[in-house]
Amino acid sequence: MSDRDAAFQEYFAARSDVMRGTAYLLCGDWHRAEDLVQQTFTKIYLVWWRIRRHEALDAYTRQVLVRTFLSERRRGWFRFEAATGDVADSAARSGVHPEERIVLMEALAKVPPRQRACLVLRYWEDMSVERTAAVLRCSEGTVKSQAARGLQTLRGLLSEQERVR
Amino acid sequence: MNEEDLRKAFRDVVASSPPPMDPGAALGAAHKARSRRRASVAGAVVAVLVAGIGLGAAFAVDPGGTRELLLASPSSSSSGRWPAGQTDATPTSGPHADRAAQLLVALTASAREAGFETSELNQLAEAHLDSSPDKSPQVWVYRVRVPVRKDGGVGVLLAEVSTPRPGEPEDPCVFANRSQGHTGAGGCKTYDVGGKQVGTAASTSIDQPASTTASYRAAGGWTVTVTQREDDPGSGHPKLDAQPFFTPALAALAADPKLLPGG
Numbered sequence: 098m099s100d101r102d103a104a105f106q107e108y109f110a111a112r113s114d115v116m117r118g119t120a121y122l123l124c125g126d127w128h129r130a131e132d133l134v135q136q137t138f139t140k141i142y143l144v145w146w147r148i149r150r151h152e153a154l155d156a157y158t159r160q161v162l163v164r165t166f167l168s169e170r171r172r173g174w175f176r177f178e179a180a181t182g183d184v185a186d187s188a189a190r191s192g193v194h195p196e197e198r199i200v201l202m203e204a205l206a207k208v209p210p211r212q213r214a215c216l217v218l219r220y221w222e223d224m225s226v227e228r229t230a231a232v233l234r235c236s237e238g239t240v241k242s243q244a245a246r247g248l249q250t251l252r253g254l255l256s257e258q259e260r261v262r
Numbered sequence: 263m264n265e266e267d268l269r270k271a272f273r274d275v276v277a278s279s280p281p282p283m284d285p286g287a288a289l290g291a292a293h294k295a296r297s298r299r300r301a302s303v304a305g306a307v308v309a310v311l312v313a314g315i316g317l318g319a320a321f322a323v324d325p326g327g328t329r330e331l332l333l334a335s336p337s338s339s340s341s342g343r344w345p346a347g348q349t350d351a352t353p354t355s356g357p358h359a360d361r362a363a364q365l366l367v368a369l370t371a372s373a374r375e376a377g378f379e380t381s382e383l384n385q386l387a388e389a390h391l392d393s394s395p396d397k398s399p400q401v402w403v404y405r406v407r408v409p410v411r412k413d414g415g416v417g418v419l420l421a422e423v424s425t426p427r428p429g430e431p432e433d434p435c436v437f438a439n440r441s442q443g444h445t446g447a448g449g450c451k452t453y454d455v456g457g458k459q460v461g462t463a464a465s466t467s468i469d470q471p472a473s474t475t476a477s478y479r480a481a482g483g484w485t486v487t488v489t490q491r492e493d494d495p496g497s498g499h500p501k502l503d504a505q506p507f508f509t510p511a512l513a514a515l516a517a518d519p520k521l522l523p524g525g
Contacts, residue, residue: 106285118276142292
């Protein structure tokens with residue numbers, strides 16, 4: 098096995114789980130999340146020699162992941178947002194009732210993709226406004242307004258679902 | 263829910279993740295991608311070489327010539343090579359990109375004939391290879407997006423045309439339902455448009471903007487799927503008062519020969 102392959106495998110083993118979590122919050126489906134992670138790491142592999150010395154490999158990988166997700170959303174215009182039942186299939190290790198996770202993911206799936214990306218980057222990845230703006234290639238003002246709007250949308254959807262239940 | 267609640271909720275959701283992914287499989291997929299890239303680079307070199315000895319004719323402005331090339335490409339593409347003028351699976355130039363551009367022109371014209379305003383803003387036309395470049399026939403998919411405006415509202419028309427895909431069913435309802443995310447029969451209704459069978463399926467979610475899809479499978483296996491939405495998601499514009507077309511008119515649009523090469 099070449100040095101590049103060994104380093105790539107090591108990096109994948111160490112970081113793919115974290116990236117998959119982010120991907121899942123973005124797309125709401127574990128299978129799609131794994132596809133996104135695979136696509137992302139493949140892109141990273143193809144430019145490995147160019148970036149492997151960079152200290153911020155994680156940040157770059159995350160940027161590729163989010164942009165791949167948004168690009169896929171633009172391309173996949175025929176596939177409408179739909180909440181998935183996959184969440185319920187997963188083992189409940191967190192102590193949180195599975196139904197609560199499904200409700201959150203259903204609501205999150207209804208938040209527009211760029212707003213959702215803002216929420217995930219800001220409140221899951223804990224990225225700064227500046228960094229989020231760089232990843233999403235937009236202004237800092239847009240990040241602030243998208244995050245606020247996304248949170249507001251999510252809040253509205255969750256309270257609506259609470260009323261229905 | 264405040265920001266802290268959301269952070270906690272995210273942690274809870276991700277905590278229930280499936281087993282880790284296999285690094286070996288990821289490396290295998292990366293190797294395949296690298297091989298494809300190398301093949302495409304080799305294809306580009308071949309294209310440059312042959313351009314000087316006559317295949318440049320494939321780029322003739324004559325639309326008939328382009329049409330012939332497009333119709334022939336799915337079954338005649340040689341294994342592992344891109345068509346002349348193209349170096350990857352999502353071309354921005356070359357015959358397949360041209361085909362996507364033609365589709366955009368045709369859909370835009372249909373929207374205008376129906377009384378809608380269109381603008382180039384947020385329009386999209388793309389072509390991509392939807393099969394392995396090493397397999398024959400190659401399957402190419404052309405997609406276009408045309409926002410349409412009327413009375414201050416904006417909706418969108420989306421068209422997807424695919425070259426024949428081996429093993430695909432002949433029932434147009436399969437394509438219409440698939441586009442709408444329906445499983446099983448999905449409430450698809452079939453229209454007869456001058457002897458052509460067109461499947462139509464509508465969105466069922468009452469809390470989402472309405473959309474309808476019409477799918478037509480042409481002789482030879484080409485498929486056309488046209489979807490209309492009463493809104494243009496993410497644009498910030500108000501939605502239309504209703505979807506752009508009544509369903510029979512949408513079915514007629516999907517069966518319109520203009521959307522296929524040679525139409």
